[in-house]
Amino acid sequence: MYWQKEYETMPREQLKDLQVERLKQTVQRVYDYVPFYRNSFDNAGIKPGDINSLDDLQKLPFTTKQDLRDNYPFGLFAVPMDKVVRIHASSGTTGKPTVVGYTQEDITNWSDLMARALVMAGGTTSDVVQNAYGYGLFTGGMGVHYGAERLGATVVPISGGNTSRQIMLMRDFGTTILTCTPSYALFLGEEIINAGIDPRDLKLKAGIFGAEPWSERMRAQLEAKLNIMALDIYGLSEVMGPGVSMECPEKNGMHIFEDHFIAEIIDPETAKPLPYGEPGELVLTSLTKQALPIIRYRTRDITVLREDKCGCGRTFVRMQRVTGRTDDMLIIRGVNVFPSQIESVLLEFGDTEPHYLLVVDRKGTLDDLEIWVEISDKFFSDKVRALEDLEKRLKARILSVLGISARIKLVEPRTIPRSEGKAKRVMDKREI
Amino acid sequence: MKVKQISVFLENKSGRLAQVTRVLGDNNINIRALSIADTTDFGILRLIVNNPDSAYRVLKEAGFTVSTTDVIAVEVKDDPGGLAKVLEILQNVHINIEYLYAFLQKATNAALVVFRVEQLDEAIKVLQENNVSILEGSKVYSL
Ligand SMILES: [Zn+2]
Numbered sequence: 001m002y003w004q005k006e007y008e009t010m011p012r013e014q015l016k017d018l019q020v021e022r023l024k025q026t027v028q029r030v031y032d033y034v035p036f037y038r039n040s041f042d043n044a045g046i047k048p049g050d051i052n053s054l055d056d057l058q059k060l061p062f063t064t065k066q067d068l069r070d071n072y073p074f075g076l077f078a079v080p081m082d083k084v085v086r087i088h089a090s091s092g093t094t095g096k097p098t099v100v101g102y103t104q105e106d107i108t109n110w111s112d113l114m115a116r117a118l119v120m121a122g123g124t125t126s127d128v129v130q131n132a133y134g135y136g137l138f139t140g141g142m143g144v145h146y147g148a149e150r151l152g153a154t155v156v157p158i159s160g161g162n163t164s165r166q167i168m169l170m171r172d173f174g175t176t177i178l179t180c181t182p183s184y185a186l187f188l189g190e191e192i193i194n195a196g197i198d199p200r201d202l203k204l205k206a207g208i209f210g211a212e213p214w215s216e217r218m219r220a221q222l223e224a225k226l227n228i229m230a231l232d233i234y235g236l237s238e239v240m241g242p243g244v245s246m247e248c249p250e251k252n253g254m255h256i257f258e259d260h261f262i263a264e265i266i267d268p269e270t271a272k273p274l275p276y277g278e279p280g281e282l283v284l285t286s287l288t289k290q291a292l293p294i295i296r297y298r299t300r301d302i303t304v305l306r307e308d309k310c311g312c313g314r315t316f317v318r319m320q321r322v323t324g325r326t327d328d329m330l331i332i333r334g335v336n337v338f339p340s341q342i343e344s345v346l347l348e349f350g351d352t353e354p355h356y357l358l359v360v361d362r363k364g365t366l367d368d369l370e371i372w373v374e375i376s377d378k379f380f381s382d383k384v385r386a387l388e389d390l391e392k393r394l395k396a397r398i399l400s401v402l403g404i405s406a407r408i409k410l411v412e413p414r415t416i417p418r419s420e421g422k423a424k425r426v427m428d429k430r431e432i
Numbered sequence: 433m434k435v436k437q438i439s440v441f442l443e444n445k446s447g448r449l450a451q452v453t454r455v456l457g458d459n460n461i462n463i464r465a466l467s468i469a470d471t472t473d474f475g476i477l478r479l480i481v482n483n484p485d486s487a488y489r490v491l492k493e494a495g496f497t498v499s500t501t502d503v504i505a506v507e508v509k510d511d512p513g514g515l516a517k518v519l520e521i522l523q524n525v526h527i528n529i530e531y532l533y534a535f536l537q538k539a540t541n542a543a544l545v546v547f548r549v550e551q552l553d554e555a556i557k558v559l560q561e562n563n564v565s566i567l568e569g570s571k572v573y574s575l
Contacts, residue, residue, distance in 0.1 A: 375441050380497045382439035382476055382548070383530055384469045410474050412443050414495050 001124075003116040003151070007259045008314045012307075015315060019262055020054060022287035027051045027060070030293050033078040036071055037295065057262060057285065058273055062296045065098060068238060073099040077291055084291050089137040090237045090336060097137070100237050101291040107146060109288050110240055113257050114147020117246035120255075120312075121177060121206040121231050125152035128173050128203075132166060132180035132188075133211065134334070135159045139241030140211055144179045147243065153177070160184065160334075163191050174203045178228070181334040182209035182218055186365040189225030199227040208233050210242055212331040213322055215432045219251075232321060238297055239284045245319055250311045253318030260288050263317060264296070265305050268326040279304045281326050282319065300326045328426060332360055332367045335404045339425035342371055345397050349390075351376050357416045358406075361429040369406040371398065374413050433556045434502040435569045436484040437546065440477040441497040444470060452477060452491065459490045464575050465546060467533035478533070480505070480546065482573045502552055505572045507565040508534070508543045515545060521562045522547075527555050537575055544572070 002008045010018070028048040030037035040061045041047070050059060068076060077084065085104050089097035102110065118129065129148040133140030141159055148155035156173055158166060160180065166188060169175065178185060185207055192199055204226055210233035222230040234254050235242035244261055245254035256263045265280040266273050274280040282299045286292075302324040305317050330337045339358055346354035355374035360367060373379075373394065381387055391408045399405050417424050442448045449468070456463060456479075465480040481487045484500060491498045508514040515534075522529060530548040537544055544567065549555045559566055 375497045380441055380499050382499060382501045384476060412441060413497055
């Protein structure tokens with residue numbers, strides 16, 4: 001089953017023609033309406049008219065998260081604000097979030113892509129979609145929600161958390177499709193069993209899980225515990241949100257919706273394009289976005305693209321599970337965390353040379369973050385109360401900057417391992 | 433009238449206290465009094481030593497987080513209510529005691545109580561007015 005069969009199964013030659021046509025429009029539009037792109041194209045000596053094929057894409061400069069930050073909040077928008085109907089944002093490394101915007105047409109396209117994703121998981125108008133992605137500035141909640149409505153399914157906008165209520169509604173409403181992070185799904189699965197409910201008595205048939213890395217081992221666990229088909233979804237707010245690519249029931253990689261995005265793989269060191277089949281950094285160009293078109297966005301995600309035919313009949317290339325990052329970003333409980341965010345908080349507190357370590361573990365099914373902070377003279381006090389107060393204030397500030405809670409552990413100087421003078425910032429003990 | 437106290441941050445793991453005493457011992461520094469305040473995660477070791485300046489330096493060099501704090505050492509008579517009387521004097525003028533700990537003088541067997549207060553000068557003044565015996569730093573170091 002397909003949502004938009006014409007596009008999803010379009011012969012590749014025809015698809016490439018469509019991409020070129022849409023790319024040319026996008027390049028012309030950003031050149032005309034976004035000063036940042038005009039300057040960067042001018043600096044590279046490129047005019048929109050120079051872009052006439054997919055290979056020409058390589059002439060264009062990359063866009064990075066830093067570019068979005070530098071143009072905070074709306075500097076990269078290609079339409080006037082009266083055309084923007086929605087804003088989303090993701091947490092930034094230094095307090096300022098990365099802001100993205102959508103026109104009505106963008107929302108419609110995004111909804112269609114999410115409807116495609118739901119249909120891949122077997123969704124129809126008679127399904128009940130329990131959406132346990134967080135609603136708010138994060139794109140996950142609203143993205144899935146609009147897709148489910150577009151499809152005509154019944155959406156339960158429960159958002160994340162409150163597990164006992166999730167289970168109650170799942171049973172009472174006859175939820176058939178669950179959407180959330182894979183770690184939360186695993187947690188739900190265990191709580192369902194702990195509540196004495198046999199998952200086979202539930203109507204759940206499929207789960208669409210994303211926003212954090214997971215593995216085949218977790219898929220096997222999720223499918224067994226929840227008695228469902230568990231599928232992977234990919235997206236990032238800078239490019240759109242969830243629904244950039246989605247796994248089909250063949251479970252052999254996520255189809256990138258290439259009528260809306262061009263995917264490239266580059267060597268993260270040299271930035272040179274790599275052929276299909278080689279692992280590298282995923283670079284995405286939007287083809288239909290109106291409010292925030294994006295050219296050659298460096299996702300920092302490491303994956304492999306495959307072009308061979310898929311059993312589902314879709315002609316879109318597939319990306320394998322994201323296997324890592326080219327930067328030090330961590331995803332903890334579905335939230336992007338950069339060690340530099342911790343550093344900025346410690347600097348804010350007056351620690352001039354912060355030494356810290358993020359210790360990430362999975363306690364049961366949920367991610368656990370402990371932050372070790374080497375106690376500097378500046379922070380030290382002979383009073384227990386003062387140190388406990390410091391821990392409390394750090395914890396509160398980190399919660400507000402990261403959006404997730406962490407335990408703070410004060411440690412003695414030189415406790416945190418250093419190699420060649422450079423401190424190690426992350427100890428990720430999760431086995432996923 | 434002030435006594436320099438050395439405070440050291442200790443993680444709650446075995447051997448750390450021994451490590452501090454070893455560093456001090458290796459440098460011929462004698463411990464006069466010692467107290468530990470701890471939580472589940474960490475402890476703060478407070479020391480009165482014969483040579484606070486060099487104790488600070490050698491512990492720092494050994495990689496510990498160290499600070500010095502001025503405290504007062506009060507001689508408390510070995511009779512019932514001796515400590516209560518001192519506490520009362522401070523309480524009457526609303527001087528808040530952060531913490532205190534006691535140790536015995538070898539020569540006289542009298543108890544010495546170390547007080548950590550925010551308003552140090554005020555505390556010294558009021559205690560002296562009430563004829564409480566406060567020991568000089570130099571005297572405490574050489575006990
Ligand atoms: Zn497929």
